[in-house]
Structure formats: C-alpha cells, structure tokens
Amino acid sequence: MANSRSNEFFRGVRRELPLQLGVAPFGMIYGVLAVHAGMSPLAAQLSSSIVFAGSAQLVIAQMLGAGGNPLVVALTAVVLNVRHVLYSASMAPNVAHLPRRWRVPLAYLLTDEAYAVAIGRYAESRDLSGPDYRHWHYLGAGLTLWTTWQLSTLMGVLFGAQLSPAWGLDFAIPLTFIALLVPSLADGASRVAALxxxxxxxLLFAMPLKLGLFCAMLVGIAAGAAWEVFTGGGKPAPNAEGTRA
Incomplete structure (x- = not known):
C-alpha cells in the first residue's frame, strides 16, 4: 500500500469502526441519563463535545443531578480520567516532532479506543523511504470515535427528552457502571479496589457537598495500590479484556 496521508487516515477509520459497536450504545445511554439527571439537552451534548469521556460524563450527570458541588464534580472527573496522563506519556514520543496545530487536536482525541488503535500503528514498521504519515492514522481513528460519540449522545438526548421522568431511570447509572466494571476485575488489586x-x-454517602463518591474513589485506589505493594504486584488473568470509561 502506498505511503500517503489518505491511506493512513482511512486505515485508522477502518480499524476504529468495529469498536463503535460498544461505543454507540454507551453514548445513547449517557444522553438519556443526562437529560433525566436534570441536564439540559444542550448541556448534555456539549459535555460530549468538551469532556469527551464516557465514565466521567456519567458521573458528572449523576452528581449534578444530585446537587453535587461543582468543584467536587470537577475533582471526581479528574480522578476518573487520570489514566489519560499515562496515555499521553506513552504517545508523546511518537508525536513530539509534529507542530502544535497537530499536537493539540490529537491530544483532544486521545481516548481509550483511539489510543489503542493509534499506539498499535506506531508499533508497526513504516515505509522509511517517505514521510511518516502515521499521525493521519491516529487522526482517522480519533475522528471516527468522536463522531460516533457525538451522534450517539444526540440520539440519547433526543430519545431521553421524550421519556417521562416517572420512568425513574436513575437506577441505570449504577447499572451501567457495574456493566463496565465487572469485565475489568482481572486481578486481586482491581477486585480489592472495587470492593x-x-x-x-x-459508608460515606452522607458526607456534605456530595464528597462521598470522590472520597470513596480515593479509598478504593489506595486499597488497590496497597494490595499491589503487600502482594508484590498482581498479574492480570489471561484473556481479560477492558472496556470504555
């Protein structure tokens, strides 16, 4: 295959497309639940455009709907997305040569599925006789995911606005997180952290300013880290697969 921008871009699109089977339903769920948590349709859609992180968006919707303090909501979202710091550190050597006009949008598009496809391409060999266009592969993967997430959120927002609040969909938020969490409990540390x-x-539910969830996250992370230290590090179970957060 010829080394060109378009070939790399559409190769990234093709590699990202199968992953959208799991992304689209999650985006729709977020859109429905955000509206029923009290967010306006515009705010729910803008959250997908600005925050662009599924698990963080669900927590934001839930905490704002429960009257959570905005600062606590922001801190909770930061903790949930701290893994992106690791993604950035891993990706940085591959894009360091690019100008800022490339690095900024690519950083915005750096999410779980886009990272998986992009880093896989950077691990492959390239045609050394021409320019390195693998960042176009990254762009194709990232834009595919972004487009799916925006459209699926929009569908959820439009559908959710038609549902009566009497349906009581609040229970779907914890159920969604449980569905995302269980497949990732691949070792002792993750199970200890979750439990x-x-x-x-x-125990911390009654804390003021809705700080209970944020503090519980920190306690869980500390427990998982302590388990790793005292057991000498856990090994993930074979065939364990992660999900989007």
Missing amino acids: TGAVASV
Whole structure:
C-alpha cells in the first residue's frame, strides 16, 4: 500500500469502526441519563463535545443531578480520567516532532479506543523511504470515535427528552457502571479496589457537598495500590479484556 496521508487516515477509520459497536450504545445511554439527571439537552451534548469521556460524563450527570458541588464534580472527573496522563506519556514520543496545530487536536482525541488503535500503528514498521504519515492514522481513528460519540449522545438526548421522568431511570447509572466494571476485575488489586470503594461509598454517602463518591474513589485506589505493594504486584488473568470509561 502506498505511503500517503489518505491511506493512513482511512486505515485508522477502518480499524476504529468495529469498536463503535460498544461505543454507540454507551453514548445513547449517557444522553438519556443526562437529560433525566436534570441536564439540559444542550448541556448534555456539549459535555460530549468538551469532556469527551464516557465514565466521567456519567458521573458528572449523576452528581449534578444530585446537587453535587461543582468543584467536587470537577475533582471526581479528574480522578476518573487520570489514566489519560499515562496515555499521553506513552504517545508523546511518537508525536513530539509534529507542530502544535497537530499536537493539540490529537491530544483532544486521545481516548481509550483511539489510543489503542493509534499506539498499535506506531508499533508497526513504516515505509522509511517517505514521510511518516502515521499521525493521519491516529487522526482517522480519533475522528471516527468522536463522531460516533457525538451522534450517539444526540440520539440519547433526543430519545431521553421524550421519556417521562416517572420512568425513574436513575437506577441505570449504577447499572451501567457495574456493566463496565465487572469485565475489568482481572486481578486481586482491581477486585480489592472495587470492593473497598463500594463499601466506602455506602459508608460515606452522607458526607456534605456530595464528597462521598470522590472520597470513596480515593479509598478504593489506595486499597488497590496497597494490595499491589503487600502482594508484590498482581498479574492480570489471561484473556481479560477492558472496556470504555
């Protein structure tokens, strides 16, 4: 295959497309739940455009709907998305040569699925006889994911606006997180973190300013890290697969 911008771009699109089977339903769920948590349709859609992070968006919707303090909501979203710092550190050597007009939009598009496809391409060999266009592959993957997320959120927002609040969809937020969490519990540390965080969230539920969830997250992370230290590091189970957050 010839080394060109368009070939790399559409190769990234093709590699990203199968992953959208899991992304689209999640975006629709977020759109429905955001509207029923009290967010306006415009705010719900802008959240997908600005925050662009599924798990963080669900937490934001839930905490704002419960009257959470905006600062606490922001801190919780930061903790949930701290993994992107690791993604950035891993990707940085591959894009350091690019001008700022490239690095800024690529950083915005750096999410779980886009990272997986892009870093896989950078791990492959390239045609050394011509320019390195692998950032176009990254762009194709990122834009595919972004487009799917915006459209699926819009569908959820439009659908959610038609549903009566009497349906009581609040329960769907924790159920969605449980569905995302369970497949990722591949080792002792993650299971200890999840169990400890769950217990802490119940015990700390009555904290002022809705700080209970944020503190429970920190307790869970600390418990998982302590387990790693005392057991010498856990090994993930074979065939374990992650999900989007």
